[in-house]
Amino acid sequence: MHAPPLVEWTPYEAGASLGWAGSQGGTIARDEELAGQLRLTYELDDSRAFHAVTCAVSGWLLHHRFFDNAEAASEAYDAMKPALEELRTRLREGGPGSPEEARRGGPLLAAFLARFP
Template identity: 45%
Template structure:
């Protein structure tokens, strides 16, 4: 199942601290293949923000107006990140096309 390898960032110590969007971190997970996703509340741009990245490839932020919307985005984005990380390394063109779709979808 996609997403099963994610674990709390720094063992969960980041929960309740300030996030990159200026809010308070509610959820923060890292994937061992090199990705992180964070949900924060009360940032400077929107009520909720989901920031994510694949180390060395991409950084993206999506915004939400409610916690339910933000949580749904977080889960969907995390699953899609798992799919991106599972793509074979030998086809970089397909990888970057999938990254483009991810950013457009979120």
């Protein structure tokens, strides 16, 4: 039995997004992707104690979380990585291919959102 090949999180667009304004109005400080299917972004704006973590599962989910300090946001960012990796293994790449597939994915997405509100 062979182990699946390891896929690493890599800087999104080779790091070109760092320092730019993010979708939530902060400055992008961390931005990574996994296999072109997952993306995790951390934005901050210290002038207003604003920290946002956004995750995306291609074709399935776009979710924003907000924090008032860098430590909590960084911990959340790191905690979400393995959960997103697990979610990725259970969902069809690129989004649902049928209404039935979308219905099967619903509880998986709901569980993720309940864990990371």
